[in-house]
Every structure is written in structure tokens, then in C-alpha cells.
Amino acid sequence: MRTLVTGGIKSGKSTHALVLAQAFPAPRSFLATAEAFDEELKARIARHQAERGRDFRTIEEPLRIHERLEDNMVLDCLTLWVNNVLYYEKEAEFETWLAALVAGLPPNIVIVTNEVGMGFVPGDPLSRRYGILLGRANAALAAACDRVVLMVAGLPLVVK
Amino acid sequence: MRTLVTGGIKSGKSTHALVLAQAFPAPRSFLATAEAFDEELKARIARHQAERGRDFRTIEEPLRIHERLEDNMVLDCLTLWVNNVLYYEKEAEFETWLAALVAGLPPNIVIVTNEVGMGFVPGDPLSRRYGILLGRANAALAAACDRVVLMVAGLPLVVK
Amino acid sequence: MRTLVTGGIKSGKSTHALVLAQAFPAPRSFLATAEAFDEELKARIARHQAERGRDFRTIEEPLRIHERLEDNMVLDCLTLWVNNVLYYEKEAEFETWLAALVAGLPPNIVIVTNEVGMGFVPGDPLSRRYGILLGRANAALAAACDRVVLMVAGLPLVVK
Numbered sequence: 001m002r003t004l005v006t007g008g009i010k011s012g013k014s015t016h017a018l019v020l021a022q023a024f025p026a027p028r029s030f031l032a033t034a035e036a037f038d039e040e041l042k043a044r045i046a047r048h049q050a051e052r053g054r055d056f057r058t059i060e061e062p063l064r065i066h067e068r069l070e071d072n073m074v075l076d077c078l079t080l081w082v083n084n085v086l087y088y089e090k091e092a093e094f095e096t097w098l099a100a101l102v103a104g105l106p107p108n109i110v111i112v113t114n115e116v117g118m119g120f121v122p123g124d125p126l127s128r129r130y131g132i133l134l135g136r137a138n139a140a141l142a143a144a145c146d147r148v149v150l151m152v153a154g155l156p157l158v159v160k
Numbered sequence: 161m162r163t164l165v166t167g168g169i170k171s172g173k174s175t176h177a178l179v180l181a182q183a184f185p186a187p188r189s190f191l192a193t194a195e196a197f198d199e200e201l202k203a204r205i206a207r208h209q210a211e212r213g214r215d216f217r218t219i220e221e222p223l224r225i226h227e228r229l230e231d232n233m234v235l236d237c238l239t240l241w242v243n244n245v246l247y248y249e250k251e252a253e254f255e256t257w258l259a260a261l262v263a264g265l266p267p268n269i270v271i272v273t274n275e276v277g278m279g280f281v282p283g284d285p286l287s288r289r290y291g292i293l294l295g296r297a298n299a300a301l302a303a304a305c306d307r308v309v310l311m312v313a314g315l316p317l318v319v320k
Numbered sequence: 321m322r323t324l325v326t327g328g329i330k331s332g333k334s335t336h337a338l339v340l341a342q343a344f345p346a347p348r349s350f351l352a353t354a355e356a357f358d359e360e361l362k363a364r365i366a367r368h369q370a371e372r373g374r375d376f377r378t379i380e381e382p383l384r385i386h387e388r389l390e391d392n393m394v395l396d397c398l399t400l401w402v403n404n405v406l407y408y409e410k411e412a413e414f415e416t417w418l419a420a421l422v423a424g425l426p427p428n429i430v431i432v433t434n435e436v437g438m439g440f441v442p443g444d445p446l447s448r449r450y451g452i453l454l455g456r457a458n459a460a461l462a463a464a465c466d467r468v469v470l471m472v473a474g475l476p477l478v479v480k
Contacts, residue, residue, distance in 0.1 A: 008437025010455020117168025119279015119439015135170020139314030277328025279439015295330020299474030
């Protein structure tokens with residue numbers, strides 16, 4: 001089963017994604033899009049890896065995630081992937097990569113993403129560009145998934 | 161049927177509103193509150209008009225939307241209407257116009273609005289004023305509608 | 321019954337909390353975490369007290385809310401409590417106080433909180449710290465409550 005887990009920051013998305021992935025047969029893998037840009041992120045990545053323990057083989061890929069898809073996988077997260085696409089100035093590749101991602105989804109995958117558009121929208125063009133790309137990615141993946149859940153205060157609200 | 165479609169930016173609100181309005185008998189109309197303040201908005205407005213095609217007659221009105229209501233209509237969107245009310249310094253008229261809007265709702269209408277209050281709240285008084293007015297408008301219209309949906313990643317979550 | 325009411329600003333959270341608390345037997349109490357830092361807040365607090373009328377005895381406590389819990393209570397709100405914890409530099413006490421709050425929940429309580437993480441995340445460390453603490457508080461209370469509702473445009477969407 002393919003599931004998209006969305007929600008706000010600290011709403012329990014990653015934790016819930018790992019719970020859902022326990023239903024997948026081993027060996028399972030974890031595709032991480034985060035890069036350790038600073039100490040805060042480095043600590044967070046290490047903490048998340050420790051939480052996953054030996055249940056998941058970790059694969060790190062900031063950009064070409066469509067080439068690293070495997071069955072029985074957690075992909076965490078689209079939010080940082082879109083961030084990386086803009087950071088590395090690869091926006092010209094975005095639609096191609098997104099289409100390849102949707103086309104290549106394995107039967108068993110949990111994809112983590114974020115809601116960023118339910119608050120005040122910053123006035124700077126980069127933030128708005130980011131919101132547009134993430135919105136496109138979320139809608140494309142939600143359409144391709146069997147199940148979509150919105151996390152609210154650590155609890156899953158079923159959208160699809 | 162009267163429907164309020166809310167959600168974040170790029171969550172598929174306008175697209176879903178047009179799908180719902182296909183259930184209305186022709187001729188249908190589209191009440192647009194957007195004004196082409198800059199090139200980005202101008203391009204967006206033109207793109208949206210092209211998407212609607214000849215199915216909808218477009219009416220443009222930034223402020224006195226309660227005077228332009230018709231049956232079988234899409235009203236897109238409350239967010240920009242409240243923005244215009246503040247921009248043109250018509251806040252003294254807000255409650256009167258909102259009451260007239262609620263009282264004048266036709267039997268068949270889809271109203272598009274936005275969630276803006278689920279993120280960090282900016283410290284400036286104008287943003288907070290905007291959030292308060294939009295919150296009042298959303299609640300008043302939601303109470304007057306038969307159906308309210310929250311768009312999440314392009315999918316409708318039924319609230320009412 | 322224990323209920324957590326979450327949602328965006330001006331989404332009808334406090335009003336809905338008072339409606340739910342009408343099911344509690346009198347005497348009822350209202351635990352307010354707001355402090356009148358400025359005139360806007362002072363007016364808002366006075367307006368809220370007038371709305372509650374004589375149905376609720378008001379208790380004001382910005383920090384040690386776990387010591388003021390009573391049965392048949394509305395706690396409004398976690399958002400300002402976390403704000404106060406940071407403002408008074410009591411972050412070292414946060415986990416202890418949160419655990420005591422969860423452990424001490426009376427049978428009948430309605431707790432009001434806010435979604436702050438579904439928008440763009442500000443870059444400053446204090447805002448991010450705030451988001452993390454509030455996310456922890458929301459998840460801990462949601463897990464301990466019988467019912468969790470997300471307010472959208474004045475309407476409750478049942479999460480649990």
C-alpha cells in the first residue's frame with residue numbers, strides 16, 4: 001500500500017510513517033532527503049536514525065530520489081526534497097523528476113511531506129515559489145497513493 | 161447547493177470549485193475578486209480564465225461582491241476580497257458587506273477561501289487584522305453553506 | 321469527557337470549547353493562561369470574560385497550570401502557556417510540567433490549543449523552539465484526551 005503522510009511541523013508525521021511501514025515485510029529501507037547543513041540538522045538526523053534502529057537500511061539522496069526508489073520504503077520527506085531542488089538550482093528538472101517519482105512508486109511505500117500553505121504567506125518570491133512546487137508535489141503524490149493522512153496533534157486524520 | 165472550499169495555497173481549491181460547479185446548470189458565472197496588481201497576478205488570472213474556458217462568464221469585482229451574486233456561480237475568493245477591503249481602507253464597511261453577502265447567497269454557489277491561521281502568526285498589526293477579518297468571513301460563510309470542504313494535497317476533506 | 325480543541329487563529333476554538341463545557345455540571349471553572357501584556361490583549365481578555373458570563377469561575381495562571389486543574393474546567397490555552405514558558409525562561413521545567421499536566425487531567429476538561437506548524441516556518445531559533453514545544457504539548461494532550469477536534473471555519477472536524 002502507498003501512503004502519503006502530511007501535516008504540520010512536530011505533528012508526528014515521521015513517527016506515524018515508521019509505524020505504518022512496520023506492516024511492510026523486511027528488508028525495509030529509508031530514503032532520507034535531509035542533508036546535514038548545520039549542527040541542529042545533524043543532531044536531528046542522528047536522532048532519527050537511532051529511532052529507526054536496524055529495521056531500516058538508510059539511503060541518503062537529496063535530489064534524484066526517483067532513482068533510489070525500492071519496495072517497502074519510507075521516503076522522508078518531500079518538503080526537504082523541494083527545498084534541495086531550489087537550493088541546488090535544479091528547478092528546470094522538477095517536473096521531470098516529479099513525473100518519474102510518481103511513475104516509479106513501488107507497491108509498498110510511505111511518503112512524508114508537510115503542509116506549508118495554511119498560514120500567512122511570506123511576501124518573498126522564493127517562499128512563494130517553494131509553496132507552489134511543494135503544492136504540486138503533494139497533489140501529484142496524493143493522487144498516486146492509496147491512502148492520504150493528515151497528522152493533527154500526533155493523530156492521523158484520514159483524507160483518502 | 162452552497163459549498164465553501166477552504167484550504168492552503170496550492171491545495172487544489174480553485175480546481176475543485178470548478179469541478180463542483182459543473183453540477184450547476186448553464187449559464188454559469190465566475191465572480192473574481194483578484195485584481196492584476198503585478199505581472200505575476202496578471203499571468204495567474206489569465207491562466208485561470210483559460211482553464212475555465214467558455215463554461216463560465218467572468219465578473220470582476222474587488223469589493224462590493226454582495227451586489228454581484230448570481231445563481232450557479234463560483235466566487236473566487238474570500239481571501240483576496242478581505243485583502244482588497246483592507247487595501248482600499250473599507251474596513252468600516254466589512255461587517256455590512258459580509259452580512260449582505262451571507263443574506264444574498266444564491267441556491268447554487270461555490271465559494272473559495274483560504275486557511276491562513278494554522279501557521280506562525282506574524283507580529284504586525286495588519287496581518288493580525290487580516291487574519292481576524294478572514295476568520296470572521298470564513299465562519300459566517302461556513303455557517304450559511306450546506307457543505308464545507310478542506311482541501312489537503314488536492315483532495316477534499318469533508319468538514320460539513 | 322476530556323477534549324482537545326485545536327485549529328487556526330479565529331477558527332472558533334474558544335467558542336466551541338465553551339459550548340462543549342456546557343455539558344459539564346456546575347460549578348465550572350475557566351483556567352486562563354493569557355496575561356494582559358498590551359491593550360489589545362487586555363481588551364480581548366475582558367471580552368472573553370464577558371462572553372463567559374457567570375457560568376465560569378475564572379482562574380488566571382500563566383505557568384504552573386498543572387497545579388490549578390479542577391474538574392469541569394476549560395483550559396484556554398496551551399499556545400499561550402508555551403509562550404509564557406519561553407517568555408519567563410522556564411524551558412527547563414517544561415517536560416516536568418507537561419507530564420504533571422497530563423497526569424493530573426480531571427475527568428471533565430476542554431483544552432484549547434492552536435495549530436502553528438502548517439504554514440511557512442520562520443527561520444529564527446525561538447520560533448522553531450516554540451513550534452517544537454507546542455507540538456510536543458499538543459501530541460501529549462491529544463493522546464490523553466478522549467476526543468480531539470480540529471476547528472475549520474468555525475466547524476469541528478473530529479480527529480479522535
